[in-house]
Amino acid sequence: MSQLHSFEAVARRMSFTAAADELCLTQSAVSRQIRALEEDLGRALFLRKHRAIELTQEGRDLFEAVTRGLDEIALAVNGLRRASDTPQITVATSVAFSYYCLMPRLERFADRYPEIDLRILATDQLVDLGKDDADVAVLFGDGNWPGVEARRLFGERVYPVCSAGYLQNHPELRRPSDLLDQTLLHLDGGGTIWGAVDWHAWLVQQGVTGQPVRRGIRLNSYPMVLQGAEAGRGVALGWSYITDAMLASGQLVCLFDTPLVTSCSYYIGASSARAADPAVAAFLQWMVEECDGME
CATH class of the missing domain: 1.10.10.10 (Winged helix-like DNA-binding domain superfamily/Winged helix DNA-binding domain)
Incomplete structure (x- = not known):
């Protein structure tokens, strides 16, 4: 030789x-x-x-x-x-999804797959799975993305939330139209990457066509929006996959049992090529199992 x-x-x-x-x-x-x-x-x-x-x-x-x-x-x-080598995968999600839905569950993933190194990319910008931006991404839409293997996690259900103290201080809040005279917390920025539901869309769906009387508070991060609601600063829109647990714990209360349910859903996806990788396949399946029963 x-x-x-x-x-x-x-x-x-x-x-x-x-x-x-x-x-x-x-x-x-x-x-x-x-x-x-x-x-x-x-x-x-x-x-x-x-x-x-x-x-x-x-x-x-x-x-x-x-x-x-x-x-x-x-x-x-x-x-x-x-x-x-230790298998490593990059998972792209919105800031809100990573903060409220993914991070609390990561310990369970680590216990189940200690050999897989996860990198979380929290971004409210579109991620191209056809490039090297990420191996896996949480997607929102109808489930049809060319070249992407996507698995449905849950649908979109949106309703107004506030703190118990805020509701106690505003006993006049009885109908959706009463929200026009409340401080509304708005999410600014990020475009419509995760859908187009905002206060205008929710109010119109409830048959409310007037304009808010008070100035709202605009924030560019959904965790900040919910923190404002918890602090009693106003009323926010809650996405069920995040706020259902906060209702159960008493952190927030739901004002009206009339959610806006859209035709789109949240998916976990990877390019067809990357979905065949054992580490990526394991994460996709784990996410589906973790979200089983959520709607």
């Missing part, structure tokens, strides 16, 4: 001197290895000229074979190294 390794270096560099430098050997040592290889094969591999060398036909045949062999060995070694 050492003779073949030296032969490959000389044939590739077309120089005994350059090959010796690459292999950290003396030129004479490389020459002896090549001579021993030629004697063993009974064939000349190089035409030695005054200031240059050339491969013989036998030398070219052997060089092609050795190159293919070394390439295959390198591929096999790299594959074994990758297999021994």
Whole structure:
């Protein structure tokens, strides 16, 4: 093998001197290895000229074979190294989903799959799963994304929420139209990446067409919106997959049992190519199981 390794270096560099430098050997040592290889094969591999060398036909045949062999060995070694590496996947979600829905569950994923290294990318910008932005993403829509394997998690249900103290201080809040005279907390920024439900859409769905009397409070982060609601600063729209648990714990109360239910849903997805990866497939299945029963 050492003779073949030296032969490959000389044939590739077309120089005994350059090959010796690459292999950290003396030129004479490389020459002896090549001579021993030629004697063993009974064939000349190089035409030695005054200031240059050339491969013989036998030398070219052997060089092609050795190159293919070394390439295959390198591929096999790299594959074994990758297999021994800790699998890592990047999961892209909205800021709200990562904060309220994903983070509280990650310990269970780590207990079940301690060998998988998760990287969470919290962003309210669109993520292209066809590129290297992320391996997995939480998506919102009808479930049809070309080239993406998507699994439904739950639907979209939106209703107004506030703190118990705020409701106690505003006993006049009895009908959806009464919200026009309340401080409404708005989510600004992020476009309609997760849907188009805002206060205007919810009020229209309830048959309320008037304009709010008071100035609302606009925030560019949904966790801040819910913190404002918990602090009694106003009324917010609650997405059920986040706020159902906050209602159960008493952090917030639901004002009206008339949610807006859209035709779209939340999905967990990965590109068709990445979905076949064992680590990605495990995360997709785990997320479906975690969200089972949520609507």
